[in-house]
Amino acid sequence: MHTNEDHIKLVNSLVETTIDSADGYAEAAKDADGARYTELFQRRAEERRSIASELQDEVRRLGGEPKDDGTILAAAHRAFLNLKDAVTKGDEAVINEVEAGEDYIKGKYEKALQDNDVDPQTRRVIEKAWVSVKSGHDQMRDIKHMLKH
Secondary structure (H helix, E strand, C coil), rough: CCCCCHHHHHHHHHHHHHHHHHHHHHHHHHHHCCCHHHHHHHHHHHHHHHHHHHHHHHHCCCCCCCCCCHHHHHHHHHHHHHHHCCCCCHHHHHHHHHHHHHHHHHHHHHHHHHCCCCCHHHHHHHHHHHHHHHHHHHHHHHHHHHHCC
């Protein structure tokens, strides 16, 4: 049986990952060549920030202190990618990075949803966020495959 602290830790972990995702989309919007992708990435960044806010509200409801930024590791990873890709940027490279990030966040949400001992209200909040995460993942996967053909 999970304690309230376990639920807070789980949701805060999703908050951090979702903020990382929003930051990643914001970076991708700056790096994209075409306006089409720039607008798409900006919309997804805003959507992820909204999801993070809802998750933060759930942490507060549980009596915890919500995380308000992403992980240090993700920030370091983005800095490295910015240096590495400075020469090779292009929409395909940006989409590949975004899609890799989407694979990560999708896995994290799937793992959270496999936990059958999550508070029912917390589960509803996670499931609502999952709909957006899955949609973003599938959209980036489809764009990646389209660019390869």
